[in-house]
Amino acid sequence: MADKNVLIIGGGTAGLSAAVELVNLDIHVDLVEKSDFLGGHAVGYTCKATRNTCVKCGACMVEEKLNDTILHPKIKIWTGSRVQEVSKNGRFTAKIHCKPKYIDPHKCTTCRICFDKCPVDGAILHGFSKSNIPFYAINEELCLYLKDKSCGLCRDECPETAINLDPKATEYIKEADAVLVASGFHPFNPEDKPYGYHRSQNVITSLDLERILKQVGRVKRPSDDTIPERIAFIQCVGSRDSKLNHLWCSKVCCGSALRMARRIKDRQPEIDITVFYMDVQTFGKDFEQFYKDAQEEVRMIRAIPGDIYETDRQKLKINFLDNNTHETLEEIFDLVVLSIGITPGKDNGEIAELLHLKLADSGFFKSGAEEASAPNTGIFTAGTISGAMSIPETIASAGKSARQIVKYFRANDS
Amino acid sequence: MKDKTLIFGNGPCAHYLAEDLLSTGADIVITTTDKTCNFSPSEHSGSIEILTDTRLVSCRGSVGNFRILAARNNKEIKRTVAGVIVAEEDQRKSNFSLYGLKASSCVITLSQAKELLLDSSHKQSIFLKAKKVVFLTGLVKESHPAITEEIMHSALRLQSDFNLQTYILTANLKVAADGLEALYRETKEAGAVYIKFTDTRPEIHSKSDDSVQIEFVDEITLKKFKLTPDISVVDETIVPSDYAADLSRILGVDADADGFVQADNVHRFTVFTNRKGIMTAGSSRSIQTCGDQITDAANAALVSAGRMAGLQIVPEDRAEIDKGQCIRCLTCYRLCPYRAIALNTRVVVEPHACERCGICAAQCPRGAIRIKHLEPESILNQIPKGYNPQKEVAFTPFIVAFCCSRSAVQARELARCMGHELPSGLKVIEVPCSGSISFDHIYGAFERNADGVMVLTCHEGNCHSEQGNIYAKQTVAQIMDMFLQIGFEKKRLAVQTLASNMATEFAEMVNRFEANIIELGPSRLKK
Numbered sequence: 039m040a041d042k043n044v045l046i047i048g049g050g051t052a053g054l055s056a057a058v059e060l061v062n063l064d065i066h067v068d069l070v071e072k073s074d075f076l077g078g079h080a081v082g083y084t085c086k087a088t089r090n091t092c093v094k095c096g097a098c099m100v101e102e103k104l105n106d107t108i109l110h111p112k113i114k115i116w117t118g119s120r121v122q123e124v125s126k127n128g129r130f131t132a133k134i135h136c137k138p139k140y141i142d143p144h145k146c147t148t149c150r151i152c153f154d155k156c157p158v159d160g161a162i163l164h165g166f167s168k169s170n171i172p173f174y175a176i177n178e179e180l181c182l183y184l185k186d187k188s189c190g191l192c193r194d195e196c197p198e199t200a201i202n203l204d205p206k207a208t209e210y211i212k213e214a215d216a217v218l219v220a221s222g223f224h225p226f227n228p229e230d231k232p233y234g235y236h237r238s239q240n241v242i243t244s245l246d247l248e249r250i251l252k253q254v255g256r257v258k259r260p261s262d263d264t265i266p267e268r269i270a271f272i273q274c275v276g277s278r279d280s281k282l283n284h285l286w287c288s289k290v291c292c293g294s295a296l297r298m299a300r301r302i303k304d305r306q307p308e309i310d311i312t313v314f315y316m317d318v319q320t321f322g323k324d325f326e327q328f329y330k331d332a333q334e335e336v337r338m339i340r341a342i343p344g345d346i347y348e349t350d351r352q353k354l355k356i357n358f359l360d361n362n363t364h365e366t367l368e369e370i371f372d373l374v375v376l377s378i379g380i381t382p383g384k385d386n387g388e389i390a391e392l393l394h395l396k397l398a399d400s401g402f403f404k405s406g407a408e409e410a411s412a413p414n415t416g417i418f419t420a421g422t423i424s425g426a427m428s429i430p431e432t433i434a435s436a437g438k439s440a441r442q443i444v445k446y447f448r449a450n451d452s
Numbered sequence: 453m454k455d456k457t458l459i460f461g462n463g464p465c466a467h468y469l470a471e472d473l474l475s476t477g478a479d480i481v482i483t484t485t486d487k488t489c490n491f492s493p494s495e496h497s498g499s500i501e502i503l504t505d506t507r508l509v510s511c512r513g514s515v516g517n518f519r520i521l522a523a524r525n526n527k528e529i530k531r532t533v534a535g536v537i538v539a540e541e542d543q544r545k546s547n548f549s550l551y552g553l554k555a556s557s558c559v560i561t562l563s564q565a566k567e568l569l570l571d572s573s574h575k576q577s578i579f580l581k582a583k584k585v586v587f588l589t590g591l592v593k594e595s596h597p598a599i600t601e602e603i604m605h606s607a608l609r610l611q612s613d614f615n616l617q618t619y620i621l622t623a624n625l626k627v628a629a630d631g632l633e634a635l636y637r638e639t640k641e642a643g644a645v646y647i648k649f650t651d652t653r654p655e656i657h658s659k660s661d662d663s664v665q666i667e668f669v670d671e672i673t674l675k676k677f678k679l680t681p682d683i684s685v686v687d688e689t690i691v692p693s694d695y696a697a698d699l700s701r702i703l704g705v706d707a708d709a710d711g712f713v714q715a716d717n718v719h720r721f722t723v724f725t726n727r728k729g730i731m732t733a734g735s736s737r738s739i740q741t742c743g744d745q746i747t748d749a750a751n752a753a754l755v756s757a758g759r760m761a762g763l764q765i766v767p768e769d770r771a772e773i774d775k776g777q778c779i780r781c782l783t784c785y786r787l788c789p790y791r792a793i794a795l796n797t798r799v800v801v802e803p804h805a806c807e808r809c810g811i812c813a814a815q816c817p818r819g820a821i822r823i824k825h826l827e828p829e830s831i832l833n834q835i836p837k838g839y840n841p842q843k844e845v846a847f848t849p850f851i852v853a854f855c856c857s858r859s860a861v862q863a864r865e866l867a868r869c870m871g872h873e874l875p876s877g878l879k880v881i882e883v884p885c886s887g888s889i890s891f892d893h894i895y896g897a898f899e900r901n902a903d904g905v906m907v908l909t910c911h912e913g914n915c916h917s918e919q920g921n922i923y924a925k926q927t928v929a930q931i932m933d934m935f936l937q938i939g940f941e942k943k944r945l946a947v948q949t950l951a952s953n954m955a956t957e958f959a960e961m962v963n964r965f966e967a968n969i970i971e972l973g974p975s976r977l978k979k
Binding site for chain 1: 476563593627637650676710712721748754757758760859867871910953954960
């Protein structure tokens with residue numbers, strides 16, 4: 039199948055895994071990722087090994103897929119790019135819009151000077167993997183040069199002259215024999231929940247915690263960099279919520295929260311951890327034992343808190359209904375982690391329109407029996423675009439889509 | 453001749469797989485211990501052979517050329533196949549005893565309930581006379597979404613088609629599967645009552661007439677309730693089939709703690725095993741829902757139909773056994789995680805199966821096994837002889853870190869990207885698996901002026917070679933013992949675990965180690 043080409047929309051776990059499978063079969067891949075970095079959400083996840091033992095979260099597998107992708111000559115990578123038009127006349131023809139490439143990946147040595155010199159917080163973004171090349175990117179929304187040309191420090195200070203702040207966006211036309219949509223999910227935004235996210239610095243999401251653990255290794259309070267004495271995890275934020283019409287379990291949050299909680303206890307045993315939950319979901323093959331061990335280290339409370347208020351020294355007061363006494367209790371925590379759910383990707387509507395696909399009522403792409411694409415359209419989906427999935431499930435889903443693509447090619451060639 | 457694939461199994465996953473492979477022209481052999489196989493493929497271009505009532509006896513050879521010996525009515529069946537896929541069904545263990553119940557006309561298993569509901573005539577159904585049905589799940593041991601899914605479908609049928617009242621008693625309601633939360637709400641709308649327990653459990657009494665009485669305090673209202681169901685449906689524990697255990701033993705494939713045919717190791721995602729060319733799919737590798745099994749079948753078909761050729765590429769620098777040196781102690785045979793050592797008239801390496809981890813070479817007591825570019829000399833040649841980075845007045849320790857290519861080498865790269873300070877005298881030496889590290893590697897590093905030597909390996913349960921990291925730890929522990937006896941500081945040697953994405957931890961480890969070495973001063977073995 040050396041003459042075939044597949045256009046993959048989305049460079050996260052699903053897109054990367056599918057790309058690796060397809061090139062293994064000698065199929066060419068164009069991998070289009072809208073953000074500056076490949077790897078999706080999961081590349082920012084921390085290793086959750088506890089007591090030097092792997093807990094099978096799968097985060098390192100994303101790293102491996104990413105590594106395999108960037109090394110493969112048959113995968114053309116388009117970061118900072120969007121598929122704007124797709125037409126089909128036998129083959130697919132797609133217009134790919136690429137935003138300007140400010141940092142030359144061949145010149146950049148990852149010396150970090152641009153990142154350190156930039157006067158605006160967040161105007162230079164960094165990747166999460168050594169395979170994010172270049173490791174840095176200019177954030178168009180915050181860069182002062184792009185706003186009013188009032189700064190150019192990064193460009194001036196770069197010892198390799200790898201930064202150009204004046205390049206133009208480009209457009210390319212690419213042909214493909216099949217399209218795979220793997221644009222992933224949107225992490226639930228908890229701002230509308232009464233938990234004070236973005237109002238209190240010490241209320242963070244599970245995604246924030248993943249990144250803190252990955253980059254810093256230990257937990258600190260964002261407000262003052264002190265070690266929290268008491269941490270609360272709140273589960274099902276944005277999942278299993280009929281008010282939001284989110285009638286799904288996000289599947290991964292119990293595993294993520296309990297694994298991170300145990301990892302924190304492993305390194306910082308002095309921290310008290312409480313997990314507020316609805317039902318603890320099964321994850322991993324050794325769940326029974328894992329959960330038993332976790333209960334020795336973590337206090338589990340079966341209640342979803344009503345609201346959270348900030349008290350003195352930016353501590354957080356949580357109100358919840360006590361199961362035994364049926365009274366409303368208040369407890370004070372130093373840090374609150376919201377286990378935010380997997381919700382439909384923000385671009386789902388746009389992508390569905392682009393490819394003439396239908397979304398389910400939930401906003402996810404249809405999957406399984408009610409698959410969005412009939413198998414003979416040449417359009418396929420993979421990963422969390424059609425609902426919550428763990429990393430292993432996403433990799434499996436990508437493998438299944440790769441198989442569907444191969445069968446589609448066979449059927450249409452004969 | 454086209455490559456054949458052998459499939460073990462006679463359940464849905466095996467059938468999906470067979471259908472899929474046949475549709476793309478693959479040749480397959482299905483074997484099952486069942487007396488009959490009702491698989492009938494739709495239009496296909498490949499060839500199929502079905503062997504019923506057949507059990508595996510042995511499987512020799514390697515990917516591309518597995519020599520299968522099976523038995524049927526004491527008759528031998530021999531086949532040569534390119535790949536093998538284990539797609540056996542799981543098995544249900546009833547949980548009566550967990551709830552202090554016994555099977556009876558009014559206490560049945562979930563499988564029995566499903567079966568009764570499958571019969572569309574309903575005429576004989578025990579549900580016709582019933583008014584109340586209770587489902588007991590996850591009250592003693594944790595349940596699983598695959599079980600909850602079946603309970604919810606059954607409850608929905610009972611509520612709508614039999615118009616009776618269902619109660620589902622559980623601790624943690626397992627809804628972490630596609631569509632389950634929505635199904636949960638649907639059953640509730642249909643009238644099913646869910647009673648969840650946290651700190652308390654219901655008291656379940658079995659009466660002399662086999663009827664069941666359940667007493668409990670509802671945790672929401674704090675009121676006492678008594679339930680007298682006409683039928684109690686007890687959940688089941690899903691376990692691998694008995695034959696699956698035989699298969700993993702005969703095929704030399706690592707199983708998980710419960711006996712499912714796949715080690716609990718992320719490197720085996722999705723359908724791989726430790727043995728190249730042998731895959732495992734569906735309920736044979738873990739507890740799966742129907743949807744999972746379809747996904748698994750597609751993944752196994754993908755590898756089987758497309759990648760077998762790639763898997764058959766012989767690594768250039770594979771292990772080689774020196775006939776003259778080998779004393780047939782079988783250490784390599786026992787330790788090879790990929791089953792790449794075969795016993796013929798002498799001990800030989802199966803070239804296609806070798807993954808070049810280096811464990812055999814490191815562990816061979818006779819030093820009879822060589823892997824090109826992995827011998828201590830070639831590895832140590834990365835350290836120039838007489839190399840001594842100490843140029844300044846202050847002592848800069850020279851640290852040699854043997855790093856596993858899958859974890860620590862990657863972590864070092866990321867640490868560099870993230871701008872972590874690393875010791876200036878750090879020399880990272882990449883090895884395919886830390887299991888390839890032998891005494892000679894470590895002594896050699898000290899001989900070449902190292903002030904300290906680190907072995908940085910993968911976390912337990914995350915080693916691609918299953919046990920390579922454990923062997924590395926043992927090797928280091930033995931050398932430390934020796935250091936202790938000869939009075940050499942054992943602090944100069946360390947073994948630690950990392951994952952590829954642990955840059956911060958990598959930096960912490962090497963920096964802490966450097967601080968320890970600075971405290972000890974230069975090594976006395978330095979020339």
